[in-house]
Amino acid sequence: MTASSDEELDAVRRRIDAIDQDLLRLISERARCAQQVAHIKTGIEGGGVQFYRPEREIAVLRRIKDANPGPLDGEEVARLFREIMSACLALERPLNAAFLGPEGTFTQAAAIKHFGHSVVTRAMATIDEIFREVEAGACDFGVVPVENSTEGVVSHTLDLFMSSPLRITGEVSLRIHHHLMSPESDLSTIRTVYSHQQSLAQCRGWLDRYLPHAERVAVGSNADAARTAMNEPGAAAVAGLQAAEIYGLKVLAERIEDDPGNTTRFLVIGKQDSPPSGQDKTSLLLSCRNQAGGLHALLMPLAAHGVSMTRIESRPSRRGIWDYVFFIDIIGHRQDLPVAAALEHLQKESLLFKVLGSYPLAVL
Ligand SMILES: O=C(O)C(=O)C[C@]1(C(=O)O)C=C[C@@H](O)C=C1
Structure with missing residues (x-):
């Protein structure tokens, strides 16, 4: 680098530093406003106050997307503001959401996409348990899978709505990418592949082609599959990237789903209208x-x-x-x-x- 490009870089970085200071001041000012909002809400509504306001959050995100001057993409900007609001809401009152566990499932990723990273996610063993926890008031909201673009509807979730008093308060669509992960380093040593039955079905073509002789074993969730594969020689799991990180597995093949547009729709359930x-x-x-x-x-x-x-x-x-x-x-x-x-x-x-x-x- 020449001396003049060094100076140019320094100058732009100084501007970035100054902008970050401004951003920090403005974000802190915004957070103080959220605290004031909480104070006002408590005054008006007393004990049963609803801090989380989905219609207000969506209005903020839509306005930000519409006003976005670029060069960042509208979705990218909305994600940043999603996180700012999530942190502001946590200052008012931390929100918790039950999801289909264990840690690292797509349902957890959907909960975080919807509420932002400041939500406290709580892993449940079954979809029934998510409904029960929210009904009992032990969790504010629940996130349940309802439909996959290749495998169709999650009928158990729909069946639970027949007897539950809970309401649907939001929906989340998540692009699903499946990866083959294992403690092994070589595809040729894989004898068993664990995953949720829907994920195995979504990767059928790839598994038929590259692991035709491996046994496919359906388990409760993709994260369960990763946890099982972790301790078993010759085992692999089909799951999301988060599961590979959490359970320390090597990714042997990326994006192995048969349909690249593979999307799962989740519903957010709660008591609030x-x-x-x-x-x-x-x-x-x-x-x-x-x-x-x-x-x-x-x-x-x-x-x-x-x-x-x-x-x-x-x-x-x-x-x-x-x-x-x-x-x-x-x-x-x-x-x-x-x-x-x-x-x-x-x-x-x-x-x-x-x-x-x-x-x-x-x-x-
Ligand atoms: O406007 C409100 O009611 C707020 O509590 C503020 C705020 C925000 O950060 O913008 C935070 C949480 C709510 O879910 C909606 C919006």
């Missing part, structure tokens, strides 16, 4: 009379009020062989006028009618 944010979604649980045209009659009110449906899943209700329930997602908040009118109409057509929740469309 999310007020309208302007761009929301509503999830419903419905059941109709078991007669010709029953489903058609059920969906008519949506069309009549111009409400768009984005998803419909049917599940046996377990009350009788021919009795089905439908999980339906529509665009809009339950308090938006067309949605409210459609829901009133729908309720009259349904045997079972439950609004699982209205929540903001995710920005990240």
Whole structure:
């Protein structure tokens, strides 16, 4: 480097240092504002105060994305502000979220993507346990997988909503990359591959091609698989990068999923209702009379009020062989006028009618 480029570099770094000072001062000022907000909320609402406000957080993130002048990408900038708000909320009151453990699962990654790194994540052994902890008030929120783009819906999660009083307060989509990891260094020594049954299915093509003779063993979660493989010669796990880091495994092959667009959708569950944010979604649980045209009659009110449906899943209700329930997602908040009118109409057509929740469309 020449003397003049050295000077130029020093000068830009001095500017960066000065900007960091300004950022630090502004972030601290913002954090003090959050403390004031907490003080005001406690004054207004008393004991049952809700510090976490998803509709406000989403409004902040949308505004930041819209106002972003670049050169950083909108999503990148939103992630930075996601973390600032997460830290500010933790100052008001630390939030905790139950996820499908152990440490290092994609569900934990989804919880952190949604709430930011200041959330305290608590590992649960089963999806049932997540529901129970949140219902009992031991955790503020829970994060559960609901649908994978290659393997379809996680039916157990949907079934739990039939009997749970919990609401859906948000959704998170996560791009899923699977890696083959092992204490071994050589692919040719792998005799057993552990993973969650869905992940094994998502990597079927790669495993057929590169490890056709290895036994595939389904376990409770990808992180469980990594933990098991850690102590077993000749074993490997299919899991996310975080699991390799946590359990000290070598990554033998990266991104082995058959579908590169592999995405899993998670739901955030809690007791809190999310007020309208302007761009929301509503999830419903419905059941109709078991007669010709029953489903058609059920969906008519949506069309009549111009409400768009984005998803419909049917599940046996377990009350009788021919009795089905439908999980339906529509665009809009339950308090938006067309949605409210459609829901009133729908309720009259349904045997079972439950609004699982209205929540903001995710920005990240
Ligand atoms: O606006 C509020 O209600 C706040 O508590 C502040 C704040 C923020 O940092 O912007 C923090 C937590 C809430 O979930 C929403 C926003």
